Amino acid sequence: MTKPSLLVLAAGVGSRYGGLKQLDTFGPHGETIIDYSIYDAIRSGFGKIVFVIRKDIEEAFKEKLSKKYESQIDVRYVFQELDAIPEGFSVPSGRKKPWGTGHAILVAKNEIQEPFGVINGDDFYGSHSFQVMCDYLSKAQDTPEYLDYSMVGYVLRNTLSDYGSVSRGVCTADECNNLKSVVEYTNIERNGSAARYTAEDGTVSNLSGDETVSMNMWGFTPSLFGFLDEQFISFLQKHGNEMKSEFFIPTVINDLIHRHLARVRINKTHACWFGVTYPEDKKTVISSIQSLINQGIYPEKLW
Numbered sequence: 001m002t003k004p005s006l007l008v009l010a011a012g013v014g015s016r017y018g019g020l021k022q023l024d025t026f027g028p029h030g031e032t033i034i035d036y037s038i039y040d041a042i043r044s045g046f047g048k049i050v051f052v053i054r055k056d057i058e059e060a061f062k063e064k065l066s067k068k069y070e071s072q073i074d075v076r077y078v079f080q081e082l083d084a085i086p087e088g089f090s091v092p093s094g095r096k097k098p099w100g101t102g103h104a105i106l107v108a109k110n111e112i113q114e115p116f117g118v119i120n121g122d123d124f125y126g127s128h129s130f131q132v133m134c135d136y137l138s139k140a141q142d143t144p145e146y147l148d149y150s151m152v153g154y155v156l157r158n159t160l161s162d163y164g165s166v167s168r169g170v171c172t173a174d175e176c177n178n179l180k181s182v183v184e185y186t187n188i189e190r191n192g193s194a195a196r197y198t199a200e201d202g203t204v205s206n207l208s209g210d211e212t213v214s215m216n217m218w219g220f221t222p223s224l225f226g227f228l229d230e231q232f233i234s235f236l237q238k239h240g241n242e243m244k245s246e247f248f249i250p251t252v253i254n255d256l257i258h259r260h261l262a263r264v265r266i267n268k269t270h271a272c273w274f275g276v277t278y279p280e281d282k283k284t285v286i287s288s289i290q291s292l293i294n295q296g297i298y299p300e301k302l303w
Contacts, residue, residue: 001138002047002114003045003046003047003048003114003138004045004046004047004114004115004116004117004134004137004138004140004219005046005047005048005049005050005112005114005115005116005117006037006038006041006046006048006049006050006116006117006118006119007050007052007105007108007112007116007117007118007119008034008037008038008049008050008051008052008119008120008121009052009080009101009104009105009118009119009120009121009216010022010034010051010052010053010061010121010122011052011053011054011057011079011080011098011104021033021121021122021276022034022057022061022065022121022122023057023060023061023064023065024276024282026124026276026282026285026286026289027289027293027302028290028293028300028301029300029301029302031289031301031302031303032064032065033121033122033123033124033274033276033285034065034121034122035065035068035302035303036124036289036298036302037119037121037124037125037130038069038073039298039302039303040125040126040127040129040130040131041073041117041130041134042069042072042073043127044127044130044131044133044134044135045131045134045135045138046073046117046130046134047073047074047114048073048074048075048076048114049066049069049073049074049075049076050075050076050077050078050108050111050112050116051066051075051076051077051078051121052078052079052080052104052105052107052108053077053078053079053080054079054080054081055079055081058077058079062077068303069303076111078107078108078110078111079107080098080099080103080104080107082095082096082098082099084103084107085099085232085236085240086229086232086233086236089236089240090240092240092241092242092243094243095243097243097244097246098246099232099246099247100246100247100248100249101216101246101247101248101249102228102231102232102235102247102248102249102251102252103232103247105118105220105224105225105228105249106225106228106229106232109222109225109228109229112222112225113222114222115137115138115140115219115220115221115222116137116219116220116222117130117133117134117137117217117218117219117220118216118217118218118219118220118249119216119217120215120216120217122275122276123215123216123217123273123274123275124272124273124274124275124285124288124289125152125215125217125271125273126269126271126272126273127271127297127298128269128270128271129152129217129269129271129273132152132267132269133150133152133217133219133267136150136219136265136267137150137219140219140221141221142221142223146260146261146262146263147221147223147224147256147261147262147263148221148262148263148265149218149219149220149221149224149253149256149262149263149264149265150218150219150264150265150266150267151171151179151182151214151217151218151219151264151265151266151267152214152215152217152218152219152266152267152268152269153171153212153213153214153266153267153268153269154212154213154214154215154269154273155209155210155211155212155213156168156170156188156195156207156208156209156210156211156212156213157190157193157194157195157209157210158272158273159213159215159273159275160188160189160190160195161190161275161277161278161281162190162280162281162284163277163278163280163281164189164277164278165187165188165189165198166188166189166275166277167184167185167186167187167188168184168185168188168213168214168215169182169183169184169185169213169214169215169216169250170182170183170185170207170211170212170213170214171211171212171213171214171266172212173212173266177265177266177268178263178264178265178266179253179257179264179265179266180257181254181257181258182214182250182253182254183250183254184248184250184251185197187199188207191206191207193209194206194207194208194209195207195208195209212266212268214250215273215275216249218249218253219267224252227252227255227256227261228252231247231251231252231255232247235247235251272288272292274288274289
């Protein structure tokens, strides 16, 4: 049986963080967050790692990160560049923002022919989440009735920063724990034990904090790439001349669900999630990782 692959989205520019989060160190021996993700992926049973990076960070990325585990697992690289778009379209002058998570996954289509997981390179997902995802993907198989996709769900309040707003995919599920919809909220802030969301028009909505959210930890079969091709063209036709518009993967998933083409199983996890959206988050992440080491969940030195 072919082992599932893991696609790591690591092309972000870290504008709010003030630097390359994917290369910053958080573990006691200089480990990055990606190091912990790859460690968890290997011991969970993934068979290949595909990194989505930018060409301008390729040398530093390979030197600091992937040389550590290229001898332990198959490692590939693809590049998310602004000009990686279909023929007939062009990048608007002055645009610097990447095209978004849907585009980041799409650029990997030639390297993946098996079920695969998707994660952000700057998020700490926890060991249990990787095991849950790998177990599901090892059995994932499209049928004539539906495409067999999945996601790992977290509790909203456990994913918020104390230092500013964040983007989260807020999910609703049916009685069988299949995803009904996921809506990208781009300005969520902590509000005590709850949360609040500020829309682009300034409208503020309260959230309980109990909502299930997607932290961009998805499970797909290769059938996704055809739909990404189709919808990215549609996106560019509508928004390709904008400076900051993004092609979000939840938009594609919502469409497939509403067209009754995909079933997306929500796999909930008890794993801890840590994020580094802002520089102030770093101290919290370092402390949280050290606590997991003290509990024996991770060794003092990974590699």
